[in-house]
Amino acid sequence: MRAIHITKSGGPEVLELQETPKPTPAENQVLIKVKAAGVNRSDIITRQNTATYGKGSPTTLIPGLEVSGEITEIGEAVTDKKVGDKVCALIADGGYAEYVVVDSSHCLPIPEGISLTDAAAIPETVFTVWFNVFHLGKLQPGEKLLIHGGTSGIGTMGLQMAKAWGCETYSTAGTEEKVDFLKKLGADHVLNYKEYNFEEVWKDEKIDVILDMVGGDYTQKNLDILNKKGRLCYINGMKSMDVNINLRTIMAKNLTVTGSFLKPQTADVKTQIAKDVEKNIWPLFHSKQIQSIIYKKFPLAEAADAHRLMESSEHIGKILLVM
Numbered sequence: 550m551r552a553i554h555i556t557k558s559g560g561p562e563v564l565e566l567q568e569t570p571k572p573t574p575a576e577n578q579v580l581i582k583v584k585a586a587g588v589n590r591s592d593i594i595t596r597q598n599t600a601t602y603g604k605g606s607p608t609t610l611i612p613g614l615e616v617s618g619e620i621t622e623i624g625e626a627v628t629d630k631k632v633g634d635k636v637c638a639l640i641a642d643g644g645y646a647e648y649v650v651v652d653s654s655h656c657l658p659i660p661e662g663i664s665l666t667d668a669a670a671i672p673e674t675v676f677t678v679w680f681n682v683f684h685l686g687k688l689q690p691g692e693k694l695l696i697h698g699g700t701s702g703i704g705t706m707g708l709q710m711a712k713a714w715g716c717e718t719y720s721t722a723g724t725e726e727k728v729d730f731l732k733k734l735g736a737d738h739v740l741n742y743k744e745y746n747f748e749e750v751w752k753d754e755k756i757d758v759i760l761d762m763v764g765g766d767y768t769q770k771n772l773d774i775l776n777k778k779g780r781l782c783y784i785n786g787m788k789s790m791d792v793n794i795n796l797r798t799i800m801a802k803n804l805t806v807t808g809s810f811l812k813p814q815t816a817d818v819k820t821q822i823a824k825d826v827e828k829n830i831w832p833l834f835h836s837k838q839i840q841s842i843i844y845k846k847f848p849l850a851e852a853a854d855a856h857r858l859m860e861s862s863e864h865i866g867k868i869l870l871v872m
């Protein structure tokens with residue numbers, strides 16, 4: 550099969566299309582003939598730091614955390630899926646390839662109304678938002694949610710999920726075009742962070758939950774605008790992972806600061822998230838309250854251009870590789 554390999558740590562040019570053996574499913578896994586793979590910011594971090602992931606191993610790494618496609622083989626112990634099923638799946642790596650193996654319990658049916666290709670944009674965003682905002686952050690209907698970087702893959706999905714959940718939504722973005730897009734998508738309050746200071750504009754809003762991927766000096770500002778018993782949920786610190794905060798703010802308002810990485814969660818945790826999102830979020834696709842926002846699709850061989858686009862931050866929503 551053909552797959553994109555990270556040949557060494559570096560820029561997009563280290564991504565190479567190579568012939569590689571087709572994987573074989575273990576007893577609890579399925580083999581998926583991939584239709585499309587989602588590109589995620591995390592793939593860029595993996596590409597830049599392969600040396601630390603490879604730990605001196607001579608083998609190269611196939612990136613890719615989510616795919617859609619058709620099951621062509623199943624392991625001996627698999628009873629919940631069959632050959633021919635069309636699915637989307639969360640995977641630990643290996644998605645930029647014509648075939649990938651995955652635990653059968655990390656595969657979900659294609660939501661009604663979503664094409665097989667576009668379904669590749671769903672797993673990483675929905676699983677991450679569910680785990681951080683709804684499970685750890687305990688977002689409730691009627692509460693206020695702020696997501697920074699609203700036009701990211703995560704942001705476009707998270708804002709729609711929260712709106713459909715009955716929440717008031719807030720978001721920040723870096724251009725007027727992005728602000729307009731988020732308003733049309735249904736976000737209630739959006740500002741261009743290059744023009745306005747969110748911590749001043751929203752200082753009296755009493756926001757209940759914030760999903761942040763920026764970190765750095767945003768952290769104290771986030772704490773300052775949270776409601777009593779508010780929850781601050783971290784999924785990255787793109788500006789800086791090192792922060793300087795006043796602990797008094799947390800104690801005075803009874804705040805919770807949490808965060809997680811999805812990729813290293815155990816298989817059981819991912820299985821539980823899959824069950825939760827199929828029950829709670831899949832019906833929102835069926836009722837057309839949420840959709841996957843796709844910005845651009847690239848052929849597999851042009852994965853380097855897909856990474857260049859993501860690094861430019863020009864995109865709104867998801868970038869896909871199509872087989």
Ligand SMILES: NC(=O)c1ccc[n+]([C@@H]2O[C@H](COP(=O)([O-])OP(=O)(O)OC[C@H]3O[C@@H](n4cnc5c(N)ncnc54)[C@H](OP(=O)(O)O)[C@@H]3O)[C@@H](O)[C@H]2O)c1
Pocket residue numbers: 588589590591673677698699700701702703704721722723724727762763783784785786787788809810811812859862863864866
């Ligand atoms: N912890 C986890 O398990 C987990 C899982 C999935 C994703 N993530 C993280 O969630 C974030 C979103 O992921 P994604 O794949 O949806 O990303 P993405 O589509 O590439 O979006 C990232 C957006 O963040 C905005 N941004 C704000 N401050 C930034 C900064 N200092 N540097 C770069 N961009 C900045 C940019 O838009 P503007 O023009 O508005 O600035 C950019 O488009 C990433 O940081 C990713 O690593 C974490």
